[in-house]
Amino acid sequence: MFRRTLFSILAIVVLSCVSQSCSYRLDAASIPPALKTINVEFFENNAPFVVNNLSQNFTEALKTKIRSQTRLSIVRGEANATMSGAIVGYSIAPVSVQATNTTTAPPIASASRLTITVNVKYVNDVDKKLNFEQSFSQYANFTGDIGTQEQAIIATILPKLTEDIFNKAFANW
Known part of the structure; x- marks a missing residue:
């Protein structure tokens, strides 16, 4: 016992x-002890299809992730590290199709996938071997019309994107 x-x-x-x-x-x-500040620049939406608030929402989500998970201060201008880039992809594609009842009508998508791709450049002046430039993509599947659920779908993708970027920059994953 x-x-x-x-x-x-x-x-x-x-x-x-x-x-x-x-x-x-x-x-x-x-995170090297000497790294105290980071400048997270605005991520322009350069995707062929532009959603009005995607740049702002993504940039703020990335800043929030860094604020909540590190001791770093987010500053404008000169900093120990800089994160910059652009949203380069926003696409909707079918992931499964459903047959129609007529022989002349094409099949219709029963589920679709929204994919967002972001190019990120991370420059760490304290430890240059941590620098990278890389694309990150995440997606969410949905059914029905994108119009009524687009913002909610984007809201499920952004945390996954920011997690991937955060891990690459600060957790060496």
Whole structure:
């Protein structure tokens, strides 16, 4: 009985230490101590199809992610690091089709996929080996007309995009 209790306590302590070190690693260990400021520039929407508020929403989502997950101060102008880029892709494509009842009518999409692609350039003046320029894409599937649900679909894609960019810049994933 004493051994099981001791083993249980030891297991809890070890798991607590491991989980704390993992969360610390993701939040701060990959950020050099000298890196204190970042300039997140406005991401223009250069996609062939432009959604009015996509640039603003994406840029703010990226800033919010950085603010909430790091100790960095977001500044305008000169900073220890700069993140810039553009939205280069916004596309809707069918992912499954449904046959129609007539022989002359083409099949219709029963589900579609909205994909957003962003080119990101990250320049870290403190540690140049962390610099990168890369495209990131994420998508969400939907059914029905895009018009009534477009903003909600975009809202599900942006956190996935910002997570990918954040991990590349700060967690070395």
